[in-house]
Amino acid sequence: xxxxxxxxxxxxxxxxxxxxxxxxxxxxxxxxxxxxxxxxxxxxxxxxxxxxxxxxxxxxxxxxxxxxxxxxxxxxxxxxxxxxxxxxxxxxxxxxxxxxxxxxxxxxxxxxxxxxxxxxxxxxxxxxxxxxxxxxxxxxxxxxxxxxxxxxxxxxxxxxxxxxxxxxxxxxxxxxxxxxxxxxxxxxxxxxxxxxxxxxxxxxxxxxxxxxxxxxxxxxxxxxxxxxxxxxxxxxxxxxxxxxxxxxxxxxxxxxxxxxxxxxxxxxxxxxxxxxxxxxxxxxxxxxxxxxxxxxxxxxxxxxxxxxxxxxxxxxxxxxxxxxxxxxxxxxxxxxxxxxxx
Amino acid sequence: xxxxxxxxxxxxxxxxxxxxxxxxxxxxxxxxxxxxxxxxxxxxxxxxxxxxxxxxxxxxxxxxxxxxxxxxxxxxxxxxxxxxxxxxxxxxxxxxxxxxxxxxxxxxxxxxxxxxxxxxxxxxxxxxxxxxxxxxxxxxxxxxxxxxxxxxxxxxxxxxxxxxxxxxxxxxxxxxxxxxxxxxxxxxxxxxxxxxxxxxxxxxxxxxxxxxxxxxxxxxxxxxxxxxxxxxxxxxxxxxxxxxxxxxxxxxxxxxxxxxxxxxxxxxxxxxxxxxxxxxxxxxxxxxxxxxxxxxxxxxxxxxxxxxxxxxxxxxxxxxxxxxxxxxxxxxxxxxxxxxxx
Numbered sequence: 001x002x003x004x005x006x007x008x009x010x011x012x013x014x015x016x017x018x019x020x021x022x023x024x025x026x027x028x029x030x031x032x033x034x035x036x037x038x039x040x041x042x043x044x045x046x047x048x049x050x051x052x053x054x055x056x057x058x059x060x061x062x063x064x065x066x067x068x069x070x071x072x073x074x075x076x077x078x079x080x081x082x083x084x085x086x087x088x089x090x091x092x093x094x095x096x097x098x099x100x101x102x103x104x105x106x107x108x109x110x111x112x113x114x115x116x117x118x119x120x121x122x123x124x125x126x127x128x129x130x131x132x133x134x135x136x137x138x139x140x141x142x143x144x145x146x147x148x149x150x151x152x153x154x155x156x157x158x159x160x161x162x163x164x165x166x167x168x169x170x171x172x173x174x175x176x177x178x179x180x181x182x183x184x185x186x187x188x189x190x191x192x193x194x195x196x197x198x199x200x201x202x203x204x205x206x207x208x209x210x211x212x213x214x215x216x217x218x219x220x221x222x223x224x225x226x227x228x229x230x231x232x233x234x235x236x237x238x239x240x241x242x243x244x245x246x247x248x249x250x251x252x253x254x255x256x257x258x259x260x261x262x263x264x265x266x267x268x269x270x271x272x273x274x275x276x277x278x279x280x281x282x283x284x285x286x287x288x289x290x291x292x293x294x295x296x297x298x299x300x301x302x303x304x305x306x307x308x309x310x311x312x313x314x315x316x317x318x319x320x321x322x323x324x325x326x327x328x329x330x331x332x333x334x335x336x337x338x339x340x341x342x
Numbered sequence: 343x344x345x346x347x348x349x350x351x352x353x354x355x356x357x358x359x360x361x362x363x364x365x366x367x368x369x370x371x372x373x374x375x376x377x378x379x380x381x382x383x384x385x386x387x388x389x390x391x392x393x394x395x396x397x398x399x400x401x402x403x404x405x406x407x408x409x410x411x412x413x414x415x416x417x418x419x420x421x422x423x424x425x426x427x428x429x430x431x432x433x434x435x436x437x438x439x440x441x442x443x444x445x446x447x448x449x450x451x452x453x454x455x456x457x458x459x460x461x462x463x464x465x466x467x468x469x470x471x472x473x474x475x476x477x478x479x480x481x482x483x484x485x486x487x488x489x490x491x492x493x494x495x496x497x498x499x500x501x502x503x504x505x506x507x508x509x510x511x512x513x514x515x516x517x518x519x520x521x522x523x524x525x526x527x528x529x530x531x532x533x534x535x536x537x538x539x540x541x542x543x544x545x546x547x548x549x550x551x552x553x554x555x556x557x558x559x560x561x562x563x564x565x566x567x568x569x570x571x572x573x574x575x576x577x578x579x580x581x582x583x584x585x586x587x588x589x590x591x592x593x594x595x596x597x598x599x600x601x602x603x604x605x606x607x608x609x610x611x612x613x614x615x616x617x618x619x620x621x622x623x624x625x626x627x628x629x630x631x632x633x634x635x636x637x638x639x640x641x642x643x644x645x646x647x648x649x650x651x652x653x654x655x656x657x658x659x660x661x662x663x664x665x666x667x668x669x670x671x672x673x674x675x676x677x678x679x680x681x682x683x684x
Contacts, residue, residue, distance in 0.1 A: 026437065059463070082410075088410070088449075089448050092446060095368065097443075098446075099405075099442065099463075100443075100444055102426055105427055105431065106431045116439075121401070256628070283624075283625055286625070
């Protein structure tokens, strides 16, 4: 770890310039800014390299990065409030505070993270909404900053993750529908770079295979993770010459849009097309028929994440970096599921 | 401003004890902890009293305190995500980052704030959900930390605030209902210490007075700001011997509960009892009849809050401390409002 003076010496530029670059102030050449951030990351810069901070555990603060501009959050998702509340409570028992670090919608998530790491304001970071190829993970893996990801990625590196079990949710959703006689089951996947889509897709395919059903590429669609995306999905299903009798959603944010699009096309959710969505949340309760979905304890998830981060900062940090946990979910039946042609 | 060494000297205790107290670590006597926090607040302690931080604007970070454990947040309110996203974007243009500082549900909000201020991790703070008598404001007013409140308070002190215009919303809600012929209008207020309730109540009374209507104490109820609170309100209205023909909600979080309680008592929302709720949000769209409510631009509110905070940190900080702004809202008609007995 190093302080701002040594960082400036290392780079052979003034302390003032280094400070402006670290703090995203104007008047720094983009190339210089990028050199400063890179050096700070690699050398393990901490903002206040006093005695207090020259050891791991300097700030007693854990950062939780979220993208506030995402449609799912703006639609009123309570996921992060509940997870962070429980995580914070667990951390506080061990003398740590949690801060939420919102990456605003106009900012580049990788640059934002580089700035955060460089400024050394937290002891460890949690990142969420992982991508298949995730530059943030590549950045963190090169830095001295301990981190946990909520979600996996194909980006190489040894780091701990916790991930909701999307594969198993999709596989079981198919099995539930097959048991009722469904043969044509559509699926709404997110954009290709969203990592959870890989696992949801593999679970869907595993479910079809277990049932001896063929894969119809027409039934595998990619839409935005938002109400609009759900509407788009429903519109596309309605236009298919050979319509599916059931549909799976890998995100609950798309549910209301799907209901709306089906109804606008004279198709009744539940009776004409069975629907299983992802995570049970308060908004789904307003829908009729009630959507079948999957339940999990978000407070327990937050507690588990607190444990995983504290393990990283403990004496067995190297071992904790290899902690990987698939988080199970329970099926919640709903009136949105019925035998085909009922 | 002072550093940890001078703080320890001032208190005549060890640097290690001061550090543990500031960071909420175990092994510090509660009385000592409280002395440390008080001294740090009064002397303007900053975590890293290097050259970089010995001036105002040391961290280039603004803290936004929210209570994550509140029922309104757990129910999936998108309010803070949208406000903070816009605020962060405005701040970033001036080289500041925003961090969300969640006060978890098991923590004491005043002690949490004292710890935050004492640790000096932000240049300025925003606090929300103000109380009629707000100990957090009393604490901040004594400290060197610039702060903005979203919501007013009767706690004395010179500080800037921005507040949604609850008085005007209630007054206009009454006027809308009176124009349709309503005479008996009930109102759901929050617990007494929630400051917005004072203004909503005064607007309700002003509306009745303008219409020459008497005040019936039976129609003024206090319930929790949650779905359960709304249910409780509806249950109490249904039990009244002389039932009101209309009801006002000072929080949108109570809307679904009120609908449910009325229906369970054979009362139709909209036709039997007209309803006007507070802020338009995505969840309300699922309700039938669509609730009349009030609209505002949350991104613009976030931008205004960024301006107010930056003004505090600018050259005219003393003047900026006297900035007070009532935030206007627009009435959105809905099928939940009809003439009485329709």
